[in-house]
Amino acid sequence: MNNLRRILAILMALIMVLALAACGSSQPAAPTATEAPAAAEAEPAAEETAEEADPLAYLNGQLRVGMECAYAPNNWQESEATDTNVPIENVPGAYAEGYDVQWAKIIADYLGLDLVIIKMDWDGLIPALNAGQIDAIIAGMMDTAARRESINFSAAYHETQYGMMVLEGSAFADAVSIQDFGGASVLGQKDTALDTVIDQIEGVNHLTPVASVPDMLARLKQGTCDAITVNVENSAAYMEANPEFVLITFDEGNGFELPAKGACVGIRYEDDVLVEMVNEALATMDQAARDVMWATAEANAPA
DSSP states (O other), X not given: OHHHHHHHHHHHHHHHXXXXXXXXXXXOOOOOTTTHHHHHTHHHHHHHHHHHHOTTGGGTTEEEEEEOSEETTTEEEESSOOSSOEEBTTSTTXXXXXXXXXXXXXXXXXXXXXXXXXXXXGGGHHXXXXXXXXXXXXXXXXXXHHHHTTOEEEEEEEEOOEEEEEETTOTXXXXXXXXXXXXXXXXXXXXXXXXXGGGGSTTOEEOXXXXXXXXXXXXXXXXXXXXXXXXXXXXXXXXXXXXXXXXXXXXXXXXXXXXXXXEEEEEOTTXXXXXXXXXXXXXXXXXXXXXXXHHHHHHHSOO
């Protein structure tokens, strides 16, 4: 009998142990080695969110803009500070002013960045952009197929029309078509459409282009060329400073065929978000406001 009781007691104890094991713990199981990477994968998502919050963080709070500061009324250099001009970083004591400068200010303000103006030769602007020395070109630059091979462009912020400029009394002063300049010695600016369009004139003597518009104006004044190509909208300032200059414009079909409509902001291809945001900034100004900006630049441009 006693043996039977001992056996029953042992059996009861085993049943209780098994019941406790089956219930288990109410606490969640600790992560296994294979579950650990899932927690680590959450970190990149947080980094992406931060980049989306400030997609222009790589600019370090500045918009560095390159321009010639020698292409009035688009851009020029001044020696005294005003309420509207901007210091030129690489020319101590000098300030940039003009239509392009006002657009640069609008764009920088829209982006929440400090504007920095860098003065550069025309043919150095695109290499400087791709080298990261500047972040944008705002210099009256036209969006052409050749330039598209190197950089991207915003929408146009200013439309242009090309004409010709000659000296008063010139044999070409009564021209009504660009083809009337056949046989003339015509000068343009290097690496711009002001030079490349000259080949649209049959029989023209296409002179070796010079580095800047002031160089073109000086050559025309000296009489070393018969004509120069010009942006019609810029010509009033040229003629105010040089009364002997005559502007010739052409009716549709008789003038130059341009590779693009006008001036655009040049931006690196990898800066696709910057292009989008610059276009947003440009869209904040309607045509009436743009016309006022241009008229103001013309009125203030140096003679």
